[in-house]
Amino acid sequence: MALATVTESAALRERKTGNTQHNFKKYLFLSPEFRRSRRLSSLKRSFFDSTNVRGQYDLVVVGGGIVGMASAREIQLRHRNLKIAVLEKENWLAYHQSGHNSGVIHAGIYYKPGSLKAKLCVEGLHLSYKYFDRKRIPYKKCGKLIVATNELEVERLMDLYKRGLANNVPDMQLVDADRIAEIEPYCQGLKAIWSPQTGIVDWALVTESYANDFRLADGHVYRNFHVKNFKETPTNAEYPVTVLGKSEKAVRTKFVLTCGGLQSDKLARLTGCQKSPTIVPFRGEYLLLVKGKNHMVKGNIYPVPDPRFPFLGVHFTPRMDGSVWIGPNAVLALAREGYKWNHVNPMELMQTLCNRGFLRMASKYIGFGLGEIAKSACIPLQVKEVQKFIPDITEFDVERGPSGVRAQALDDDGNLVDDFVFHFGEGNGSVAKRVLHCRNAPSPGATSSLAIAKMIADKIENEFLKSGK
Numbered sequence: 001m002a003l004a005t006v007t008e009s010a011a012l013r014e015r016k017t018g019n020t021q022h023n024f025k026k027y028l029f030l031s032p033e034f035r036r037s038r039r040l041s042s043l044k045r046s047f048f049d050s051t052n053v054r055g056q057y058d059l060v061v062v063g064g065g066i067v068g069m070a071s072a073r074e075i076q077l078r079h080r081n082l083k084i085a086v087l088e089k090e091n092w093l094a095y096h097q098s099g100h101n102s103g104v105i106h107a108g109i110y111y112k113p114g115s116l117k118a119k120l121c122v123e124g125l126h127l128s129y130k131y132f133d134r135k136r137i138p139y140k141k142c143g144k145l146i147v148a149t150n151e152l153e154v155e156r157l158m159d160l161y162k163r164g165l166a167n168n169v170p171d172m173q174l175v176d177a178d179r180i181a182e183i184e185p186y187c188q189g190l191k192a193i194w195s196p197q198t199g200i201v202d203w204a205l206v207t208e209s210y211a212n213d214f215r216l217a218d219g220h221v222y223r224n225f226h227v228k229n230f231k232e233t234p235t236n237a238e239y240p241v242t243v244l245g246k247s248e249k250a251v252r253t254k255f256v257l258t259c260g261g262l263q264s265d266k267l268a269r270l271t272g273c274q275k276s277p278t279i280v281p282f283r284g285e286y287l288l289l290v291k292g293k294n295h296m297v298k299g300n301i302y303p304v305p306d307p308r309f310p311f312l313g314v315h316f317t318p319r320m321d322g323s324v325w326i327g328p329n330a331v332l333a334l335a336r337e338g339y340k341w342n343h344v345n346p347m348e349l350m351q352t353l354c355n356r357g358f359l360r361m362a363s364k365y366i367g368f369g370l371g372e373i374a375k376s377a378c379i380p381l382q383v384k385e386v387q388k389f390i391p392d393i394t395e396f397d398v399e400r401g402p403s404g405v406r407a408q409a410l411d412d413d414g415n416l417v418d419d420f421v422f423h424f425g426e427g428n429g430s431v432a433k434r435v436l437h438c439r440n441a442p443s444p445g446a447t448s449s450l451a452i453a454k455m456i457a458d459k460i461e462n463e464f465l466k467s468g469k
Contacts, residue, residue: 055220056239057085059460060253062227062267064088066098066207067441068259070453073214075460084219085251086211087243089226089263093211096337097261098446099204100404102286102317102325104300105129105139106444107195109146113166116420117442120455122167124448125197131450132201135209142318144198144300145180147189149388153304154191160304161193170197186296186390198300202320203446210449225249230256230271232430240430255464256435257456262336262407268437271425277409277417277440280358281336281348282311284328285376287383288401293393297324301389309368310361310416314385325401326386329375333405340403341376360414409440418442420452422459436463 061072064086072086092099105128108121132139148157164172173194175183180192211221226246233242239252260267265279289297301316311330318324332352335345352358362369375382383395409417421440425432436459441452 055085055251056083057220057251057253058082059084059255059257059464060241060243060251061086061257061259062243063259063261063263064090064093064207064211064221064223065096065259065261066094066203066210066446066449067261067438067452067456068257069093069098069207069210069214070449071257071259071438071456071460072219073210073217074450074453074457076214076217076219078457078461079465080217084214085253086214086219086221087225087227087245087251088221088223091223093221093223094204094207096405097407098207100402101203101446103200103202103319104144104317104444104447105199105201106447107144107164107169107172107198108167109160109164109169109172109193109195110305111163111167113163117418117448118163118167120448120451121444122169124444124451125170127450128201128206128447129199131209132206137201137206137209138320139199139201140318140320141197141199142299143183144195144302145175145184145187145189146193146195146302146304147180147187147389148191148304149189151190156304156307157191157193164193164195169195171195172197184298184301186392187301188389188391200300200318200320206446206449222251227267230425230431230435241434254434255460257460258435258437259441260437262405264407264437264439265409268423268425268439271431271435271437272427273423273425273437273439276357276412277421278355278357279336279407280352280355280361280410281333281338282330282406282408283333283338283403284330284406285403286325286327286401287379287386287398289324289326289393290397290399291323293397294318294322294324296390296393303389310365314382316386316389326398327382327401328404329372329382330406331369331372331376337405339405355410357410357412357414361410361416362414364414406443409442420455424463434464436460 059082061068072084076084106121107125108118111118111121148154161174175192175194177190180187180189183194215221227243228246229244231242231244233240233252239254241253241256243251243253258267262279262281297316297318303313303315305312314327316324316326334349335343336348380395383398386393411417417440423437423439425435
């Protein structure tokens, strides 16, 4: 799967200059729901910093990424009587994987037929477009070509096409070289899958919209609340779990859902969960087409996956701001949030290097890994991959672009965990069975977010609300 997280998205650049707040306010005033609401002051209060919070809630969601925020929204909309809070450790929602991604709205072609990932992606695609239209969130249906450049890839493409048919991917077509040239005049290939329903959007803006829905339904969002532990609440049977944060921040709650992304395994271990699966951070580095060359790419251009390798490889991704990203490679990040080579966390790096699953994976893909490091150091090597699809692009047509970190879940045997993983805490205390951890929400999490939220809300209802724990 493609590495989705990036550090210098348009949304993040706007955050640094303060423009995102202005743009999101502009978007809010276009929303009919917002115009009808007279609770702006309460919305502002619920979004402020969490200075020594002392609240009591029916449910606390840890993690303000797209999955956590979509889940909180879904549960709050279903149960208006519940008091729910979201705790986010950063100053902004969607700060890491969710807001720093390539912005693709996937159609569900790649995934094993009958799998939960395939079902949720196709469902999420339809739910997303309906939501964007209802909320007037800008997006583009620019489509995606999955291009085969040799006969071996044509064979694999045909298998991929059968998968797409089995997954009920909408409007998918098999096209020849002439049709490829019509869709993408600068691209060459023998055959391709054309997915006109694939699109692009700013997922950070979508997450902010989910948060607005949540707050309008009386949910509370606390930023700068870095969760450090979960403890039993002394002498309080009604709110038996205390969520502790840095700087003596704390909230009391009946139940907890964690959606921690890059920190998901650390959160799970706080309540005694098993170590596996562990999160290993992989950084993906993109190139940018220089502005004068953006016309060479109209939509998403993707390779046919090579089953020998764990990651998808180089592809072209147009952005909502008109730029075009090329990449990514895949190298080990030297910190959980290590977006550059000089971002190093010695303790986290040591934990990764001593991880049995990572060592087994590294031994299996050592040649692939060394090749990815070489691409990181040498732009012409990455351009060589690009030229398989668009021969006219040279190293002078690109520049170094954003980078990102993927939270890759690994089991103890070094296999990539490709399915959803939920764990309760272990033990006999009050905390153990009242904290549900979403330890892995695999790609494409953003596209599937509304469908994933429905699944998680069902799980919360069955495990917590109906059981009366």
